[in-house]
Each structure stands twice: as structure tokens, then as C-alpha cells.
């Protein structure tokens with residue numbers, strides 16, 4: 565490891581590896597570090613089809629096809645009453661290859677991303693924890709890191725990229741993190757072998773199932789070797805306060821989700837229960853002199869539409885292009901390094917609005933689409949992740965007033 569690089573990327577998840585690969589490919593020297601040792605377990609298995617473009621640019625499409633990940637062609641919603649929506653079937657909406665995607669084991673996917681960053685020229689060290697970002701005045705000038713049992717050491721760079729995921733190293737250090745009071749959610753999940761999948765093309769699709777009281781929902785994500793990732797998400801106050809162990813809570817929620825129970829009749833659990841708490845937040849500032857945030861470190865919405873990995877790849881790509889230009893121009897100011905974030909947030913807000921709609925009691929996507937069938941295509945595009953174009957949010961011309969009136973009615977009823 566050298567003492568100085570052009571760019572240091574902290575965190576080797578999808579966001580960090582994207583930045584590292586694309587910047588290194590363009591020429592600047594890149595140090596990529598992660599405290600974990602790859603391959604390592606991570607949640608976030610269901611991809612959005614729009615990951616196609618960043619993966620194509622990273623040169624990873626062929627590998628994705630060869631690895632035998634489950635193909636995800638659809639998303640389906642099951643209502644609290646057990647009514648199954650017609651699946652949003654991506655190839656029917658758009659037959660191009662880019663409308664199909666994958667359900668991935670993140671250990672394998674992230675290792676592939678890491679190896680790719682190395683192949684593109686990044687110098688990468690896993691098992692290496694960044695203890696702190698070094699500042700001179702307002703400017704980030706490097707990091708203090710510790711590799712295994714070695715002594716901590718300082719490494720300097722013109723740009724420090726925080727891709728530490730929900731650890732949000734810089735946002736926490738600088739007090740930039742803003743938790744979302746509307747989305748204080750908890751997730752409990754595990755892995756099952758032998759869960760019943762739909763036959764044919766929908767077999768690999770993601771299913772989102774509301775429980776009967778609408779206070780929680782389950783994800784059903786088919787993976788390789790007949791394993792299915794199944795998790796329940798609900799408000800912290802509902803799901804964990806004064807309740808039992810994660811296993812007991814999971815079982816209680818399963819008991820009020822008959823459509824999922826049916827799918828699990830012949831399944832066996834093959835893993836422990838995992839818990840993630842209060843993962844939704846935003847950041848007040850996304851770049852400063854010599855530093856920039858990407859991926860979850862930049863903010864995280866909610867896992868319901870499986871947007872996290874796509875946002876990680878996309879923010880990584882946009883940040884990488886900006887960093888390369890900034891280094892070329894010799895301007896690594898906050899303004900220059902953050903030049904991409906307005907475009908990013910004006911696109912990702914559509915997914916945020918869909919999340920809010922899903923959690924609006926009394927609002928039903930099924931009912932809305934019955935009234936406005938012309939928006940089914942737009943909604944499918946949003947589920948695909950097509951948000952970086954001017955018409956992406958057209959559906960909200962009609963949905964916003966509908967949501968407003970549902971909320972007003974709810975408020976009037978107390």
C-alpha cells in the first residue's frame with residue numbers, strides 16, 4: 565500500500581466497487597478498502613432491471629449471465645386480504661434484454677464487483693478498516709486505516725469516497741445524518757429451502773405480501789439451489805417493542821400472512837434469523853471539499869422496491885464520472901464533487917414517493933390502476949428503475965391528489 569493515491573474509496577460494496585472500477589479505468593490511482601473479508605454475507609438480493617446499464621459499463625453482463633443467478637422477470641404484490649395482483653411482468657412491458665434482471669447471492673455478487681475493481685486497476689485491501697477520515701480545515705485529505713493486526717497508518721488522497729453503506733462513516737462523523745421519522749422500520753429475515761414458487765416465468769419474481777393487519781409486509785426472493793430469502797418489515801414500534809425473539813415475531817407475522825404460509829408449507833429454514841433496524845435516512849450534505857458520499861452512505865429509502873443496489877451502482881457511476889472530471893480540472897471542491905447529486909435525487913425521489921404511497925393506509929395500487937389503467941406502464945417502468953428521464957414521474961399527476969384525499973380522509977377519521 566502506498567502513502568498517497570488520487571482517490572481512496574472506503575467500502576467495497578456495490579457502490580464503492582463501481583466508483584473504484586470506473587475511476588481506476590480512467591487512469592487516476594485508486595485505493596479501495598473494506599473492513600470485511602470477501603466474500604462476505606450481505607442483505608439486498610433482489611435487483612432492479614436498470615442495473616443492466618451500470619453492469620454493462622462495468623463489463624459484467626456476461627459474468628452475470630454465466631453465474632446462474634435466478635432470473636427476475638416480475639414483481640407481484642399480495643394485498644392484506646390475500647388478493648394477488650397481476651404480476652408486473654417486465655418483458656411483457658418491454659421485451660428488451662435490459663428489462664430482465666437477477667436475484668443475487670450478495671456474497672458472490674459483491675466479490676465479483678470487488679474482483680472487477682481490481683481487474684480495472686484499483687489497489688484493493690479487504691480486512692482493512694478505516695478508523696477516521698483525515699481533515700485539514702474543511703478539506704478531507706486522506707484516511708487513518710488499520711489492516712488486520714498491523715499498526716494504524718495514514719494514507720492521503722485528493723478525494724475520499726465514503727461508500728461505507730449504513731455505517732455512514734462520514735455522515736455520522738460530520739453530523740449530516742437525518743433519520744426519517746416516517747420510516748422507522750425493522751426487518752427480520754432468514755433463508756428457507758423448498759418454498760413453493762410459481763411455475764414458469766414468474767418463478768423467479770419477487771413477491772411482496774402484506775400481512776392481514778397491514779402493519780407489516782414480507783419479501784419473498786427466490787435464490788439459487790431452491791433457497792428463498794424471506795423477510796418481514798414493519799414499524800419499529802409495532803414489530804419489536806415489547807415482543808419476543810426475532811423468531812417468535814417472524815412466526816407471529818407469518819401466522820397473519822396465509823398466502824406466504826401456503827408457500828412455506830413444505831419448506832425448511834436453513835439459516836438463523838437476521839435483524840436490521842432503522843435503516844432509512846437521508847443526508848444533509850452529500851459532498852465537501854475532497855469528499856463525496858455514494859450508495860447507502862448517501863441515504864437509504866426502504867427496501868420494498870429493491871432499489872438499493874441499483875442506487876448504489878448508479879450513484880457510484882455518477883460520482884466516478886464527476887471525480888474523474890474534477891481531478892482532470894484540478895477542482896475537487898464540494899461544489900464540483902457534488903455536481904451530480906441534484907440529478908440523482910430528482911430521479912430517486914420517484915421511488916421515495918412510491919414508498920410513501922405503499923405505506924399510506926387506505927391507498928391501494930390495485931384500485932388506483934383500476935381507475936387509471938393508462939399508468940400501469942409508467943408504474944412498471946418505475947419498478948424497473950427507469951427514473952432518469954423527464955416523464956418518469958407522470959403517474960404522480962394523478963396519484964398525488966388521490967394520496968392527498970386518502971390522507972385527508974384518514975386525518976378526518978382521527
Ligand SMILES: Cc1cc2nc3c(=O)[nH]c(=O)nc-3n(C[C@H](O)[C@H](O)[C@H](O)COP(=O)(O)OP(=O)(O)OC[C@H]3O[C@@H](n4cnc5c(N)ncnc54)[C@H](O)[C@@H]3O)c2cc1C
Pocket residue numbers: 574575576577578579580597598599600606607608609610611612692693694695727728729730731733751840843858859860861867869870871872873874876
Ligand atoms: C432489510 C433490507 C433489505 C434489503 N433488500 C434489498 C433488495 O432486495 N434489493 C436491493 O437492491 N437492495 C436491498 N437492500 C439495500 C442494499 O442492501 C443496499 O442498498 C446496498 O447494499 C448498498 O450498497 P453500498 O455499496 O452502498 O453499501 P454496502 O453494500 O453495505 O457496502 C458497504 C461496505 O462498507 C464496508 N465498511 C463499512 N464501514 C467501513 C469502514 N469503517 N472501513 C472499511 N470498510 C467499511 C462494509 O464492510 C461494506 O462491505 C436492503 C436493505 C435492507 C436493510
